[in-house]
Amino acid sequence: MRHLLSAGDLDRDEATLILDTAGELAQVGDRSVKKLPTLRGRTVVNLFYEDSTRTRTSFELAAKRLSADVINFSAKGSSVSKGESLKDTALTLQAMGADGVVIRHGASGAPHRLANWVDGSVLNAGDGTHEHPTQALLDAFTMRERLGRLEGLRVAVVGDILHSRVARSNVLLLTTLGAHVTLVAPPTLLPVSVHTWPCEVSYDLDEVLPESDVVMMLRVQAERMHDSFFPSVREYSRNYGLDGERLSRMPEEAIVMHPGPMVRGMEISAEVADSPRCTVTEQVANGVSLRMAVLYLLLGGS
Amino acid sequence: MHARKPARDDNEISPPASVPEVPEGTRAVLDGNEINRALTRIAHEVLERTKGGQDVTLLGIPSRGVPLAERLARRIERVEDLDVPAGSLDITMYRDDLRLAPARALGRTEIPAGGLDDRVVVLVDDVLFSGRTVRAALDALGDLGRPRAVQLAVLVDRGHRELPIRADYVGKNLPTSLRESVTVQLEESDGLDAVLLGPSPAATLKEGTRPGSLQRSKDTEGDL
Numbered sequence: 001m002r003h004l005l006s007a008g009d010l011d012r013d014e015a016t017l018i019l020d021t022a023g024e025l026a027q028v029g030d031r032s033v034k035k036l037p038t039l040r041g042r043t044v045v046n047l048f049y050e051d052s053t054r055t056r057t058s059f060e061l062a063a064k065r066l067s068a069d070v071i072n073f074s075a076k077g078s079s080v081s082k083g084e085s086l087k088d089t090a091l092t093l094q095a096m097g098a099d100g101v102v103i104r105h106g107a108s109g110a111p112h113r114l115a116n117w118v119d120g121s122v123l124n125a126g127d128g129t130h131e132h133p134t135q136a137l138l139d140a141f142t143m144r145e146r147l148g149r150l151e152g153l154r155v156a157v158v159g160d161i162l163h164s165r166v167a168r169s170n171v172l173l174l175t176t177l178g179a180h181v182t183l184v185a186p187p188t189l190l191p192v193s194v195h196t197w198p199c200e201v202s203y204d205l206d207e208v209l210p211e212s213d214v215v216m217m218l219r220v221q222a223e224r225m226h227d228s229f230f231p232s233v234r235e236y237s238r239n240y241g242l243d244g245e246r247l248s249r250m251p252e253e254a255i256v257m258h259p260g261p262m263v264r265g266m267e268i269s270a271e272v273a274d275s276p277r278c279t280v281t282e283q284v285a286n287g288v289s290l291r292m293a294v295l296y297l298l299l300g301g302s
Numbered sequence: 303m304h305a306r307k308p309a310r311d312d313n314e315i316s317p318p319a320s321v322p323e324v325p326e327g328t329r330a331v332l333d334g335n336e337i338n339r340a341l342t343r344i345a346h347e348v349l350e351r352t353k354g355g356q357d358v359t360l361l362g363i364p365s366r367g368v369p370l371a372e373r374l375a376r377r378i379e380r381v382e383d384l385d386v387p388a389g390s391l392d393i394t395m396y397r398d399d400l401r402l403a404p405a406r407a408l409g410r411t412e413i414p415a416g417g418l419d420d421r422v423v424v425l426v427d428d429v430l431f432s433g434r435t436v437r438a439a440l441d442a443l444g445d446l447g448r449p450r451a452v453q454l455a456v457l458v459d460r461g462h463r464e465l466p467i468r469a470d471y472v473g474k475n476l477p478t479s480l481r482e483s484v485t486v487q488l489e490e491s492d493g494l495d496a497v498l499l500g501p502s503p504a505a506t507l508k509e510g511t512r513p514g515s516l517q518r519s520k521d522t523e524g525d526l
Contacts, residue, residue: 017407024392024408033445038395296395301405 003115003122004294007133007173015177019141021293022286028065029289038300039068042099047089048125049075049105054260054284055125055134059102062291068299071098086110090117100299103127108165121298129163129224135259136169138290140177142283143214146255151178156208158184158240159218159267162191163225166259167218171199184208186240188229189220205240209250216257217242217267233266243269247277255279328485328500332474337457337495340473341370344455345377347471352422357450359421360388363439364409366428369490370457374426387414391425391446396438411442418447424471428486430456433467458497460484 001014010018028034044063048056056072063070073093075081080089086105093101100121103111108128115122126132144150155174161167161183171181181199183190194201202208209215220236230236242256256268256278264270272278332340349355355378362371368390375388392409400406425439436454443452455471460478476499478484483502489495 021408024411027411031446035445036395037441038400297405300400302401302403 001298003111003124004133004298005111005115005122005124006131007136007169008131008176010133010173010176012176012178015137015140015173018137018290018293018297019144021297022137022141022290023145025292025296026286026289028292029285035065035067037067038296039063039066042068042299043097044068044070044100044102044295044299045093045098046070046072046125047093047101047103047105048073049080049086049103049110050126052104052126054287055104055132058284058287059123059125059134059291059295062288062295063100065288065292066295066300068100068295071096086114087117090114094118094120100295123294123298126165128165130165131169131172132165132259133169133173134287134291134294135166136173137294138283138287139166139170139216139257139259140173140179141290142257142279142286143179143255145282145286146279147213147253150174153179153213154211155179155181155214155216156184156205156212157181157216157218158205158208158242160189160220160229161185161194161218162189162229163221164218166216168197170216171197175199182208182212184240186230186236205242206246206249209246212250213254214257215242215250215254216259217262218259219261219263219267237266241265241267241269242272244271244275247272247275257283259283325498325500328498330496331476331499332458332497334489334495337473337497340457341373342377344471344473345374345381348374348424348453348455349378349382351453351470355382355384355386357420357422358386358424359414359416359418359449360386360424360426361391361413361439361443362388363425363427363435364390364392365491366457366486366488367426368410369488370428370455371424371426374424374455387416389414391439391442393435393438393442396441398434398438413446418443418449420448420450422451422453423449424453424455426455428457428488429484430454430459430467430469430472431462431484433463433465436467437465457486458484 028036046056046059060070098120101118102123102125103114104125105127108130110127111122111124124131124133140150143153157167157170174181175198183199183201184205187203256272258268258280260280262268262273264273352358360371360375362368371388375386378384378386389412390410392411394406394408427435453470456469457473458476459469459472460476462480481502483500485498487494487496
C-alpha cells in the first residue's frame, strides 16, 4: 500500500489491518505522553483546497502524535490564489521533501493525478463528490467498536447520496468488510450509476429503519447544488430526516452515525443528535486514531 | 509422534525425556519441563531480589513474552500467595529499524490498572539477542509512566549484544553463533513448549554478521 486514494483499493485484510492498528493506537490518547516517536523526521503536508475543520485538524493531530512534522497548506493565502496549478504546487511540495501529502480538493480525481506527480504517499482526504476513504474507515471502526462486528451488519445510508463522497467510500469499504448497505434517498439525490454500486437502494426510510443496525445520516450539500433537488426543506426533513419517533422504531442496539457537520432540524433532529445512541463525537475521536494508523502504515515502513 | 534425538555430549543439559519433532538441522535445547523449572526459578529470584515482590508489575513483550509474563505471575502467586499484575508492552512503534522493512502490524499493549508509576517493572521476553528490543521497551516505558526500577527477565540469553543491556533474570544462557537461530515455542501460541536451536535462514547469512539488521525472517524477528 503506497497511497490511500479510494476505499475500493483496500482488500479485506488491508482494511482489517488498518482497523486493528487504529484499535491499538487509540490507547495513545489516554496516556500521559500522547506521542509516539514513529514518524520522527518525516514531513506530512496537509494540502486543503476546500474548507475543512474536522478532517484537517484530525490529520494534523494524528501526524503530530506520531512525531511527524506537519505543514498546513490551504488554498486561501497561498500561491493557489495567485493562479498556481495543482501540478506546480505538488512539484513545489515535492522539492521540499514531503513524505506524505494529505489532499482535499473540490475536483473528483485530484488525488489520483497528484499520486502520479509526487514520490511520497498521497492520502485522499476528500475529492469532490468522489471519495473520502479515511471517513469510511473511521465509520467502520466506530461500528466495530460499538457493535462488535461488521460481518452481516445492516447499514442504511440516508440523504444526499448524489453529492456525497462519504457514501461512496462507505459502500465500497463496508461491502468489502461483509456488511450490507442500503442507500436511502429521494430519486433526485441518487447518482445515475447507483445500480452499479454493490448495495441496495430504497426511497422509503420508514421501510428500511426497522431492519437496520446502523443508520448513517448525510447532510444535504447545498453548496454543491445548482438545481433544486426537492420541493422544500420541510418536505425533505419529513420524508428523510431522523427524529426521535423514527429512532424508536429501530432495533434497540442500533446506532445513529453522522460524518458531520450536522444540520439540526434538517436531516437529524436535536433530540436524536444528543441521544447516547448517536456516535458523532465518538466518530471524531476515532478519526484521530484511524488516521494515525493510516499514516503509520503508509509512512512508517520502508 | 515424538522422535528421540541422540543427546550430545557437549550439551550441559540432560537429554529431554521426549523431544517433539523438530525441523531438519534443528535441535531442542530446552524442553517443556526445563522451561517450567527455569520459570519457577526466575519467579523465586524475582521475589528475592524485590524483597517479596510487593511492588512488582510484569510486562511481557509481544508475542512470546506475554504468555511468559502470565506464567511468571501465576508462579509468583503460587509461591507467595501474591497477586502480581501482569500486562503486555508492544514496542513496534519504538523500533529503530522501522524504515528498513514494510510497516508491521502492532501487538497489544495492556498496562495493568494502577499504572506503572513507582512500580518495579519486570520486562519479560523470550530471547535476549542484540538488546534493541529492550532499548525500544525502555523508551516505550518512559512514555507510559515512571517506574521506580526496571528489570529484565528472559527465557534465553543468546549473546551478541549491540547495546549496553543485560538481563537480571535468565532462564538459560545459550552461547550461539550468528549463523544459528533460536526459536522459542510456547504452549499458548505454538501448541507445545520448546526452545529450538537451528541454522539461521539463508537471508540472515547473506546479511553477514549484523544481528541487528532487520532483513531477517519472521521467526527470528522477536530475537532482537
